[in-house]
Amino acid sequence: MYLDILVSGLAVGCIYSLIAMSYSLIFRSSGVLNIGTGEFVMVGGLVGYSVISTLTTNYYLSIIIAMVIAGTVGYLANTLVFHPIQKRGGQDVHVLIASIAILISLPQIGALLWGAEPLSFPNNISQGQVNLGVTQISGMSFLIILLSFAIMIVFQVFFRFTRLGQAMRAIADDRIMSQLLGVNNHKYIAIIFLIAGGLTGIAGVLLGPIYYASYDMGTIGVKAFAAAVVGGFGNVTGAVIGGILLGLIEAFGGTMVSSQFRDLILYGILIAVMLFRPTGILGIKQRRDTA
Amino acid sequence: MMNQSVLKKYGTLIGALGILLVIALFVQSNYMLSLLSQAVIYTILAVSLQLIFGYAGQVSMAHAGFFGIGAYTSAILTYHYDWNFVLAFLMAGVVAAIVSLILSPMAKLGEIYFAMSTLAFNLILTIVFANGGNLTGGWNGLPGIPFPNIFGWVVDSKKEFFILASIVLIVQYLFMIRLTEGRLGRNFRAIRDNQLAASSLGINIGLTKIKGFILGCFWAGLAGSVMVHMYAFVSPEPFSFHESITVILMVVLGGLGSFVGALFGGFGITFLNEVLKEIPLYRPIFYGLFIVVMMIFWPNGLYGLVKKFQKQTKETLIKYTKINLSLKKYLSQSKDTNQTILKMDHVTKQFGGVVALDNVDLEVKQGQVFGLIGPNGAGKTTFINTITGLEKPTIGKVTFLDEDISGKPMYYVGAKGMVRTFQTSKLFNSMTVVENVMVGTSTILKNDIGMAILQNKEYHIEEQKAYSIAMSIVNLVGLEDKAFDLCANLSYGHRRLVEIARALASQPKVLFLDEPAAGLNLKERENLKDLIIRLRNEFGITIFIVEHDLNLLSKICDHMAVLNFGKKIADGLPQAVVNDPEVIQAYLGRRDKKHA
Amino acid sequence: MLNVEHLQAFYGNAQALEDISFTVNEGEIVCLIGNNGAGKSTTLMSISGIIKQKQGTIQFNGEDISQLPAHKIVSKGIIQVPEGRRIFPTLTVEENLKIGGFLKGKISKARLEEIYSIFPRLKERRKQLGGSLSGGEQQMLAIGRAMIGEPKLLMLDEPSLGLAPQIIDMIFDSIIALRKSGMTILLIEQNAELALDVSDRAYVVELGKCVLSGECEVLRNDQQIQSIYLGQHEQESVV
Incomplete structure (x- = not known):
């Protein structure tokens, strides 16, 4: 019983981590806090559903297609919305308001295309079990945890060892200096939006079989943001730790309250962290702009 | 009207x-x-x-x-x-x-x-x-x-x-x-x-x-x-x-x-x-x-x-008429020149591997014009930031009028009477010159939510006083014909003066000026010098200036200290400081070596 | 090589540069001197394409580069070491150097070794984070990082900033060594004496305008320069 909760909490936590990483990647490189990040998850979930219910029965293929489409949406959000605002001298508050626009319009587009009813993924995806010798755990949870950790490791390697990853870290450190060394910030920030959108797309398809896919699933973005701030906002490692921690808290806490109050746990944690320890549990200092 | x-x-x-x-x-x-x-x-x-x-x-x-x-x-x-x-x-x-x-x-x-x-x-x-x-x-x-x-x-x-x-x-x-x-x-x-x-x-x-x-x-x-x-x-x-x-x-x-x-x-x-x-x-x-x-x-x-x-550049609405108030009474500070107003003990500030301030001791007396010099990057701005609460000292203690203020937030230090200007002027650009200066009176005024809503007699008296003081200070710094201009449209030199005027309006006990002469032409520099001397002589305001221009400072300071790569290397009367061999050696860099 | 004519630059409404004109020939060290706030750093940032609100011409090897984005200007061979050095604090020393050669593709071990041979201190610290370096080490890293991009024109903004005299000597020795190897350098220094010592020609910038120019030898003996920029020394010698 406890093992099941532990595993499913860990799995949901990994999904939070993926979305939290998306927040952090975009914020660190371009300074944009995309409030609409959760809506990219929705895009991933719904696209994944369509792929698996019409095109193919291969779940992995649906993950890839959803990743590509959500990534494209992320890329377009930068190219059509955030970059033009920043280029014309818009301030953070204008970018923030524009991201609110994404938050309200994307779900409606989702509702128009997919309808307002929650859509269930085929049962065969979520019902398999994995035998671990002594015990059995849910195959879906196992897949989520495995895939999420694989993605996180790939990210670590990418940012640590590749030329592109290093350039992206340089942009995050100092957006002017990176240009002075020939890094085309605009291009790489666009790529980061693509990657970050792709991450949320994967999160959406992974989430679909556990719950369902629907136009209003984007509020998960708020929970993932809670994960990002618990870990220290803007810190990719912190995002992973925060996500897993909150996934577990929600899973165990959820057994104690009735289902309609379950969402209150993470929203409450977000507010509590903001009230009492805004730097997050890792205590990473937020960047201070004194200029 | x-x-x-x-x-x-x-x-x-x-x-x-x-x-x-x-x-x-x-x-x-x-x-x-x-x-x-x-x-x-x-x-x-x-x-x-x-x-x-x-x-x-x-x-x-x-x-x-x-x-x-x-x-x-x-x-x-x-x-x-x-x-x-x-x-x-x-x-x-x-x-x-x-x-x-x-x-x-x-x-x-x-x-x-x-x-x-x-x-x-x-x-x-x-x-x-x-x-x-x-x-x-x-x-x-x-x-x-x-x-x-x-x-x-x-x-x-x-x-x-x-x-x-x-x-x-x-x-x-x-x-x-x-x-x-x-x-x-x-x-x-x-x-x-x-x-x-x-x-x-x-x-x-x-x-x-x-x-x-x-x-x-x-x-x-x-x-x-x-x-x-x-x-x-x-x-x-x-x-x-x-x-x-x-x-x-x-x-x-x-x-x-x-x-x-x-x-x-x-x-x-x-x-x-x-x-x-x-x-x-x-x-x-x-x-x-x-x-x-x-x-x-x-x-x-x-x-x-x-x-x-x-395309409004001037704000024509004048709510109050200026009344005559004694600027002297408003700005004057204690005449006790023996009192230590500001003291730093062993202050060190580190950013990662860079030691910006290294074990600095300093004492400023009431009514002094105190000059801190040093080449660019010697840690002068960090010094002001650390005293005025923008940065916390890594080690050490800052004492202002017998109160330990190290690590206190900037607004607290400002309200206590240590007010600063910035190296690049930070004005409230959407407001006029006189409004900017009126913001400076914030800690002196009492009107808040209640009085603002009621707009009773007391409120009007206070606001009129604030306006009059602000206008007098604008006159003092010589910007009377710019008083109703929006700050966004001011020239560089005028911006610097507005910043000083705004700081003055808060009745500073110590006025910190961070490179006030940077970007000014010769005439503006002369005016600035006169203004600083006047503030000290007429009102007894303690003034702490950070500059790398030794020439300007040695003419107006009562006391000087020299900072180089974060360390204080000299401290004393201007004449003594400029004659200090260590200052000549360090501040002037390679000169001796080159000509040797 | 570099030819700047009637350059004007703006920050929003405020005009930061009014009229800057100067040239740098191949193999020269040219310095811009002037007071704080005169517009020297703004000039470099305009050339590098960081400041986009500008008028006038900036020609590099005969080509107008004034409208190019920053990364294109770097690819033409103009690399700046900006004021305050701007080391990437969360990247290691070696990663900082590699970013310096970003446009050169993969940086070979040999190339890194060349830089380490100029600044051996950097080799000792190559696994350390940039933010943990001392000021002098950061300046070495900043210059090394620019060098690895093989600049045709190296622009140095206040390399002596905040450094101890012996470190300044070291940095300037390396600048002189660079010139001997044929590097063209545009230097900004608040320490006019120091700048005039190492440079061939100098321009004096005041309130966003170039007001004076000439050979360093000549300028050093110029009465006006002495009184304004070397005035501190004059006063010293009087005492």
Whole structure:
């Protein structure tokens, strides 16, 4: 019983981590806090559903297609919305308001295309079990945890060892200096939006079989943001730790309250962290702009 | 002139009043009246969010939630507990304000954190409203909320509700204009323009934002009360975060920082909502596109557009006439030149591997002009930052008038009387020169929310005094013919003077000048020198100047210290310091070696 | 090589540069001197394409580069070491160096060794984070990081900033060594004496305008220059 909760909490936590990483990647490189990040998850979930219910029965293929489409949406959000605002001298508050626009319009587009009813993924995806010798755990949870950790490791390697990853870290450190060394910030920030959108797309398809896919699933973005701030906002490692921690808290806490109050746990944690320890549990200092 | 200023101040209000009156007299259709009442209620919401967003600079995504808190408070008190409407109405505002008070520490955070946390809070509220059992009626809501009875006036027709809502809006509008006129209003605008400069003048930014947040939520609560009684029904839908975003849209459309804009935004979006009623699914998409296009091409809303056409460079409205006040009395400091006013013990400041300040001891006496020199990058600005609370010393202690102030926040240090200028002038660009200087008087004045709303005699006396002092200081620094110019249009040299004038208005005990001569021409440098000497001689203000120009400093300083790569290498009378071989060696770099 | 004519630059409404004109020939060290706030750093940031609101011409090897984005200007061979060095604090020393050669593709071990041979201190610290370095080490890293991009024109903004005299000597020795190897350098220094010592020609910038120019030898003996920029020394010698 406890093992099941532990595993499913860990799995949901990994999904939070993926979305939290998306927040952090975009914020660190371009300074944009995309409030609409959760809506990219929705895009991933719904696209994944369509792929698996019409095109193919291969779940992995649906993950890839959803990743590509959500990534494209992320890329377009930068190219059509955030970059033009920043280029014309818009301030953070204008970018923030524009991201609110994404938050309200994307779900409606989702509702128009997919309808307002929650859509269930085929049962065969979520019902398999994995035998671990002594015990059995849910195959879906196992897949989520495995895939999420694989993605996180790939990210670590990418940012640590590749030329592109290093350039992206340089942009995050100092957006002017990176240009002075020939890094085309605009291009790489666009790529980061693509990657970050792709991450949320994967999160959406992974989430679909556990719950369902629907136009209003984007509020998960708020929970993932809670994960990002618990870990220290803007810190990719912190995002992973925060996500897993909150996934577990929600899973165990959820057994104690009735289902309609379950969402209150993470929203409450977000507010509590903001009230009492805004730097997050890792205590990473937020960047201070004194200029 | 008084009439003209009354017209300018209350013109919109009088106009709005007229329009509302005409509507009340002539519109008979219940549909129109109902729509208009709704527009008025949403406008109250928009105006209250304008205070939080446009003035206190916080994007609250929970405004509909606070609207809902007021609505449910009023509904529950009248429905379940048979309270009188008037009491329930006031309680609606108070409860919303109390809840916002609990959340208020968040108002100190950056705007993105505040936005996200308030979004979460609105989601929580929706869950609470929808699961409140018999108390809230759950998703089905509570029908049959009694009509208001206001001291015998039973409000039960559409027209009467329209009148009630209009009265609330007009009172609120008056409240907002007055609130943002005095000291608090100046502080709001100062914070919006430049937070760092505002806190250097002793303004507690967090507290100011919290005031805006709580008052805004109070009015949102009142609006909620009016709405539930009008519909005689309450349910969770109108208070979801989607509605919060609609209110944000109203404010953004009207333009941040303009109450007139919020009036237009409130009415405009309500009517647009009605027009788009037939296609509810497309409405959010349309609004989303609309917001994005606006943020790209037109980020300052209607108000910004009007401003652009006006091209106003001078503010002609003068609220007060200048009275003669003794500047000497206002600015003068203690004459006890033996007193140590500022002391640093073993102060070290480290940034990663760079030691910016290395074990610095220093003592400044009352009434001195104290010069700190050193080559660029020697740690002089870090030094000022560390004393004035922008940075915390890694090790060591800063004592100001026998009080340990190390690590205290900047506004605290500023309010104690240590006020600074910045290397690149940080002015409140949307305000005039004299208004900038008036912001400096913030810590001296007492008027706050209460006095600003009442605008009693005491308030006017204080404001007139602030204006007169500011004008005298503007004269003192020689900017009298620029007093009503917007700071955004000033030249570099004038900007630096405004910054000094603004700091002076806060009655500084120690005035810190960070490279005041940088970027000035020779004549301006001479004037600056004269001004500094005058401030010391006439008013006894202690002045701490940081410069790398030894030439300028050695002529005006009583005492000098030399900083090089973070270490103090000399400290004494100017003559002694410039003759110190170590100073010559270090400050002048390789000269000896080169010529050897 | 570099030819700047009537350059004007703006920050929003405020005009930061009014009229800057100067040339740098191949193999020269040219310095811009002037007071704080005169517009020297703004000039470099305009050439590098960081400041976009500008008028006038900036020609590099005969080509107008004034409208190019920053990264294109770097690819033409103009690399700046900005004021305050701007080391990437969360990247290691070696990663900082590699970013310096970003446009050169993969940086070979040999190339890194060349830089380490100029600044052996950097090799000792190559696994450390940039933010943990001392000021002098950061300056070495900043110059090394620019060198690895093989600039045709190296622009140095206040290399002596905040450094101890012996470190300044070291940095300037390396600048002189660079010139001997044929590097063209545009130097900004608040320490006019130091700048005039190492440079061939100098321009004096005041309030966003170039007011004076000439050979360093000549300028050093110029009465006006002495009184304004070397004035501190004059006063010293009087005492």
